[in-house]
Structure formats: structure tokens, C-alpha cells
Amino acid sequence: MAPSLIPKKPRERIKTDRRDALKxxxxxxxEDLTPIYVPEPEDEAFRDLYRTREAAMKDLKEAKYQLKALLLxxxxxxEGTANCSKKHLRWLTELILPHPAQ
Incomplete structure (x- = not known):
């Protein structure tokens, strides 16, 4: 049971083990309390993988926006239509910007 889901009255500020146990x-x-699911290591590994993939996809999108902004x-x-096609990537590698620092 999640401790934050245990109902508590506003006037019950004194915390003792006996009161907590009785509550x-x-x-x-x-049956006011609902059980919680403690994830298995496999579940946590999948969640970590998913979060990492989402972060990488967000970083990729931001990098594309920055590249477009630099070009504009x-x-x-x-001249092409697709922004991440092989033709577009080839065009980017052959591109020479006006200043060497760019």
C-alpha cells in the first residue's frame, strides 16, 4: 500500500506507531486501501530502455530543429523534399557554410 494513499484526518498530526498500526x-x-504493484527487475529494465529511447528521440528532434535554424x-x-533522406544527408555532407567556425 502506498503511504500517500492512506486516508488521514486533518487533526491527526501526532504520529505514533500504535496509531499508525490501528489506522x-x-x-x-x-478495504479503503488498494494494493500497489512493485515492478520486477525486467519491468524496470524495460522502463529504463523506453525512457532512454524517448530522450534520444527528443534530442534528435531538437538537433534537427537547430540544423534547420542554422541553414535558414x-x-x-x-532543394529536396525529404529532410532526413539519404539524398538530404549527402547534400548536408557536401554543404560548405560561409564561415569556417560554422
Missing amino acids: LVRSLKS LNNIRN
Whole structure:
């Protein structure tokens, strides 16, 4: 049971083990508490993989926006239609920007 889901009255500020135990017993008896799922290591590994993939996809999208902004700032237009095709990537590798620092 998640401790944050245990119902508590506003005037019950004093915390003792005895009161907590009695409150838990009453709540369990009246079925006010809901059980929580503790994830297995496999579940956590999948969640970590998913979060990492989402972060990588977000970073990729931001990098694409930055590249487009740099090209627009230098008034360089892409003649192709797709932004991440092989033809477009080849065009980017052959592109020479006006200043060496760019």
C-alpha cells in the first residue's frame, strides 16, 4: 500500500506507531486501501530502455530543429523534399557554410 494513499484526518498530526498500526488495520478491514504493484527487475529494465529511447528521440528532434535554424539563418535552402533522406544527408555532407567556425 502506498503511504500517500492512506486516508488521514486533518487533526491527526501526532504520529505514533500504535496509531499508525490501528489506522492501517481499520483501513484494511474496510478495504479503503488498494494494493500497489512493485515492478520486477525486467519491468524496470524495460522502463529504463523506453525512457532512454524517448530522450534520444527528443534530442534528435531538437538537433534537427537547430540544423534547420542554422541553414535558414545562412539563407541556405534545401532543394529536396525529404529532410532526413539519404539524398538530404549527402547534400548536408557536401554543404560548405560561409564561415569556417560554422
